[in-house]
Amino acid sequence: MTKQEVIAAKCVADTLWATRYFFYAENGRKFNVGEHHKRIAEKLDRVFRGECTRLIINCPPRYSKTEMLKAFVKKGLAINPASKYIMLSYSANLALDNSERIKDAVASDWYRDLFPWVQIKKDSHSKQKWYTTQGGGIYATSSDGQVTGFGAGLVKEEGAEDFDIESNAGAWGGAIIIDDPLKPLDASSPVKRQKVNDQFENTIRSRVNDRSTPIIIIMQRLHKQDLCGYLLDLEPDEWEVLSLPALSVDENGNEVALYPFKHTVEELHKIRAANRFTFETQYQQNPKAINEKLWLFAFDRDKHTGHVEYDPSQPLVMSWDFNRNPMTCTLFQHIGHQVRGIECFRIENATTRMVCQEIHKKYPNAFWLVTGDVAGKNSTTLSLLNNYDVVKAYFDLSRSQMQYSGTNPRLADSRYFMNSLFEQYDIVFDKEKCKPAIFDFENVMSDEENKPVKTSRDNVAQQADFLDNVRYYFHRFYKELIPNY
Numbered sequence: 451m452t453k454q455e456v457i458a459a460k461c462v463a464d465t466l467w468a469t470r471y472f473f474y475a476e477n478g479r480k481f482n483v484g485e486h487h488k489r490i491a492e493k494l495d496r497v498f499r500g501e502c503t504r505l506i507i508n509c510p511p512r513y514s515k516t517e518m519l520k521a522f523v524k525k526g527l528a529i530n531p532a533s534k535y536i537m538l539s540y541s542a543n544l545a546l547d548n549s550e551r552i553k554d555a556v557a558s559d560w561y562r563d564l565f566p567w568v569q570i571k572k573d574s575h576s577k578q579k580w581y582t583t584q585g586g587g588i589y590a591t592s593s594d595g596q597v598t599g600f601g602a603g604l605v606k607e608e609g610a611e612d613f614d615i616e617s618n619a620g621a622w623g624g625a626i627i628i629d630d631p632l633k634p635l636d637a638s639s640p641v642k643r644q645k646v647n648d649q650f651e652n653t654i655r656s657r658v659n660d661r662s663t664p665i666i667i668i669m670q671r672l673h674k675q676d677l678c679g680y681l682l683d684l685e686p687d688e689w690e691v692l693s694l695p696a697l698s699v700d701e702n703g704n705e706v707a708l709y710p711f712k713h714t715v716e717e718l719h720k721i722r723a724a725n726r727f728t729f730e731t732q733y734q735q736n737p738k739a740i741n742e743k744l745w746l747f748a749f750d751r752d753k754h755t756g757h758v759e760y761d762p763s764q765p766l767v768m769s770w771d772f773n774r775n776p777m778t779c780t781l782f783q784h785i786g787h788q789v790r791g792i793e794c795f796r797i798e799n800a801t802t803r804m805v806c807q808e809i810h811k812k813y814p815n816a817f818w819l820v821t822g823d824v825a826g827k828n829s830t831t832l833s834l835l836n837n838y839d840v841v842k843a844y845f846d847l848s849r850s851q852m853q854y855s856g857t858n859p860r861l862a863d864s865r866y867f868m869n870s871l872f873e874q875y876d877i878v879f880d881k882e883k884c885k886p887a888i889f890d891f892e893n894v895m896s897d898e899e900n901k902p903v904k905t906s907r908d909n910v911a912q913q914a915d916f917l918d919n920v921r922y923y924f925h926r927f928y929k930e931l932i933p934n935y
Contacts, residue, residue, distance in 0.1 A: 454500075456663040458528070458564040462525060462528055464491070465525060466483070466487060467483060468519050468524070469487070469517060470905060472832055473521070474557075474855075475560045476552075476555060478717065480698065481514070482519070484709040484710075485708065486509060486708050487518065489515065489694065490507055492694075493636075495716070497666065498525075498526070500527070500893075502664070503665070504665055504688050504690060505664065505665070505666045505667070505683070505689070506689050506691045507666070507668040507669075507694070508668075508669065508671050508678060508691070508692070508693045509668060509735075510694070510732060510733045513708075513709055517538075520548055521533050522523060522627070523537070524626070524919035527565075527568050527586060529566075529584050531567055531582045531583070531584040532584075532715060532833070533603075533604065534600070534603060534604065534621055534623065535587070535588045535589070535602055535624045535627060536588075536602040536626045536654075536657055537549055537590060537628070538590075538592065538629070538654070539592065539628075539631065540590060540592060540632055540636070541593075541633070542591055542595060545629075546578060548590065548629070549578065549580070556568055556582075565631050569582060570582055570583070571678060572790055577590065578590055578591060578597075586624065589602075593648050593650075593654075597653055598865065602623075602624050602626045603623040603624045603625065603658050603663025604623030604659055606765050608760050610757060615638060623662075625666055626654060627666050627668075628654070628665065628667045629668055629669070630668075630669045631650075631669060633829040634732065637673045637676060638673070638869075640899065643673060643675055645682075646676075649704075649763060654660070663680040670735070671730065672737070675735055675934040684851070693924075695734040695735050696708045696718055697715065697718045700920045721733060725870075725873040725874060727869060727873055729764075744893075745896040745900075745903075745914075746869060746872075746890075746917065747866075751888070752891055754872065754891075755881040755888060756880070756881060758883070759790075760783065760792050760813070762815065762819075764783050765816075766782075766783055766784070766817065767781065767782040767819045767820070768780075768819070768820050768841070769786075769821050769920070769923040769926075769929070770821070770837070770841070771822070771823050771916075771919050772802065772822070773915060775799050775800075776796045776797055776798045776799075778794070778796050778915040778916055779794075779795045779800075779809065781794075786878075788877055789876065789877045789878070790878055790879075791877075791879030792880060792883065793885045794886040794887050794919070795809055796915070803844060807844075809915065810844070820841055820851060820852050820853060820854065821854045823922060824858045824859075826841075844884065851905060855926055859921060859925040861901040861902060865901075865924065868921060868924060871924055871928065887917070889916070890913075890915075891909075894912070894914045895918050
């Protein structure tokens with residue numbers, strides 16, 4: 451055999467070897483192999499051998515999984531240039547870019563030297579859909595886009611024997627490949643999650659030309675009901691799963707990084723400290739570790755509570771919620787690199803002036819800023835002044851000290867924003883003086899639209915008044931907070 455024939459045979463026989471060779475041929479540098487690449491390659495080789503037709507691979511972001519999928523297709527076309535592939539991703543641009551890179555590789559001199567029988571049709575100019583001269587090819591689009599006029603795999607004749615990868619007999623037909631079907635920012639939206647899941651049911655499943663055509667999903671876990679969670683709940687026995695957490699414990703009880711070339715154990719600890727939710731889902735493939743039924747699931751009592759000192763030299767912010775029963779206000783300060791929850795006030799059947807009196811008793815000389823519920827601009831039932839006018843007059847404040855917004859933040863949008871802040875920033879509430887806010891953080895639940903459950907005012911866990919105080923404060927002042935980090 452010639453050197454080229456030996457290389458071609460190795461590429462066809464071993465997906466990891468093919469990945470390494472293709473990467474070097476295209477980039478002029480070595481592919482850095484991690485343990486997870488070996489395990490992914492083993493699973494993809496099982497797909498080629500017909501031993502697995504439904505495969506889920508959960509892998510941390512930026513761990514070269516897409517490079518392996520591109521190698522999978524290049525190898526598949528070499529085995530059978532009539533094989534057909536559908537490639538999907540949350541981003542149409544990403545799917546098209548992967549398709550174009552595969553096409554460029556197949557058209558290259560080095561690929562043609564190895565596999566001269568694979569040729570691209572001369573009229574295949576589109577990145578979205580292109581064909582080989584033998585009728586194989588690729589269709590690439592977004593995971594929520596339409597797939598029309600193209601099916602993955604080949605129709606097998608009734609009674610046809612399983613293919614033999616080493617004989618290159620041509621029975622390998624192709625696959626549907628889904629690479630990160632959901633964008634991380636969309637994972638908290640039940641509407642967007644459901645759109646991807648519905649698309650799989652209504653469109654993607656029907657795009658196979660034969661029931662034996664493999665479907666491969668490779669993604670970082672993002673939510674308990676992302677596409678992987680949905681399918682494993684629906685048909686757990688149908689899918690083979692390879693889950694690859696970034697950080698694990700070996701047989702000696704020592705922490706081990708999955709891919710030290712990308713992240714060491716120490717670096718993974720920093721990622722976990724900065725954003726526990728992202729770490730558990732995207733890096734550990736364990737969305738069940740987070741109690742997502744809680745509206746503020748990122749709250750951690752150990753991290754976000756303690757003894758908080760009030761600094762009289764710094765502005766003190768009141769954040770109001772003007773329900774008549776109870777009326778609530780939470781005080782905040784931003785000192786250096788820390789956001790401090792100073793104290794919560796809750797008075798039953800109160801007027802705004804009554805709450806002002808209680809606050810003034812404890813903080814008589816504070817320099818005040820005021821924010822809160824936009825409903826405070828409405829006139830009270832007891833005077834022509836609105837609630838904010840009452841606060842302004844009582845504390846003799848200037849107009850610039852009144853910092854409330856023109857509209858309240860949308861509850862559904864607010865949830866992701868607030869959890870991100872609690873994951874990323876140094877936020878501490880006084881564990882004694884802010885007990886009502888802490889109660890809300892640990893008890894207010896979320897509905898399917900990401901709104902706090904507030905169906906009954908008789909249930910204190912559904913009042914969420916102090917949660918609202920906190921939301922109003924952060925939505926108004928977060929732009930002032932970020933530059934300090």
